[in-house]
Amino acid sequence: MGDTLKAAHRTMWASGDYPSLASEVIPDLGAALVRAAGVRAGERVLDIAAGSGNAAIAAALAGADVVASDLTPELLQAGRDDAARRGAKLEWKEADAEALPFGDGDFDTVLSCVGIMFAPRHQVSADEMVRVCRPGGTVGLLNWTPEGFIGQMFATMKPYAPPPPEGAQPPPLWGRPEHVEALLGDRVTDVRFEKRTVRVERFGKPEEFRDYFKARYGPTIAVYNRLAGDTEKVAALDLALTELARGHDVGTSSLVMEWEYLIATACRR
Template sequence: MSTNNDEADRALKARHQALWSLGDYPAVAAEVIPATGPRLVEACGIRAGQRVLDVGAGSGNAAIPAAQTGAEVIASDLAPALLDVGRQNAGRQGVTLEWQEADAEALPYADGEFDVVMSCVGVMFAPHHQAAADELVRVCRSGGTIGLLSWTPQGFIGQMFATMKPYAPPPPPGAQPPPLWGDEAHVRELLGDRVTDVDARKENLPVDRFGTPEDFRDFFKRTYGPTIAVYRNIAEDPDKVDALDRELADLARRQGETGAMEWEYLLVTATRAG
């Protein structure tokens, strides 16, 4: 018999699945942040013959470059719509890998099944951070690599979430803010003594996709699920819509009027302890 907690969790996951099916996240991955996937693959040292799991893989920003090394890759994500785009992308590039719908907080894989378990701005959006971290560790073999690339709270995307927060519906009970995965202390606490050789570094992603601050705002209003959801929440209040329009453009403008931006992320690699 289902408990209330089970039902609430299913409803929450359904909301997350719907969130990432809004707009056109694959356009964000392909046009704005394509360099993040190859950077994570490089940091993890992925090579031919390894068995690799990409958690929160989306449309394959990291999974496809991983498969291009000759590794055996599974791309998993809660949103099947993103996986469908990923399959098409891989097919166009002649890359073979598996695409599987899966919940980052309850991965359908055996203990120690993978040589590398990675996530590129994916697992950070799972609502319960410790549950997701426990799964990353569980499915990685002893001596294997865990690699994470996450937006920092202080960086541009972290600031964007802070800007949108007053206009967003209240988060579900127990859900934690995604940019916390970009805080080194938080990630170290999540992984604990189950990993060794932790390497954590902040890096910047150059972004030159947008000619003006308004171009950035309008692109994210059109393509990025979390931004679309926030605007839907305030759609009946034109004053709030206008205010958020101004605040998002101002956020981008603080990076400079030329359209050249730097988005900070935290890159973490660690070895699964024996």
């Protein structure tokens, strides 16, 4: 993948306000991954595609020696600010998940919370994740499933989005156990999977969810930007996203959704 695609990814994730979305809608996912991976004080931990540090900050607050890496400088700066407010000390480093600037086996635990799934070449980023984990160390992943709400949101947006670059794979594939197993291969043992849901009660009605993601979530913003000026397609996507949220509503008086994700942990051979 060339520099043009990487630049486009940086621009996409810098648009809107992903840090506020992560803190307001899914604030506890990073800590859930840190617990599942058994992160302990004193361990050296890498968070790949860390964004604004949902998992990295939780690991640092657990006493680990943490490096948060991400392709997008704006997200890292938001993470630095949040870490300072919360009294967490860790290192922030601009880095591509497909070409990590770390040595083989540098980390005791390597994590990614709804991050590495957005790197276009899954096998390349998985290889890097395993490479930088020491033998006997832990690999921990938390990703949206294809069948869950966010996976279905990407499926809903797909007809309106540009075709993916050659060699790129859909992000929600990382939410399938068999896909993760194939990516990690025989380089790991003790692979464990658990599907969970996060309860989202941030929005009063489906239209509020739609407008919130249109304003804050980079992938959604990018699709709407592509449709700019085509009022018919914008209206169709507006309706599709609204109906998606309505179809996942388990509440009564206000919108309540359960978003499914997969936690995967494994031991590096």
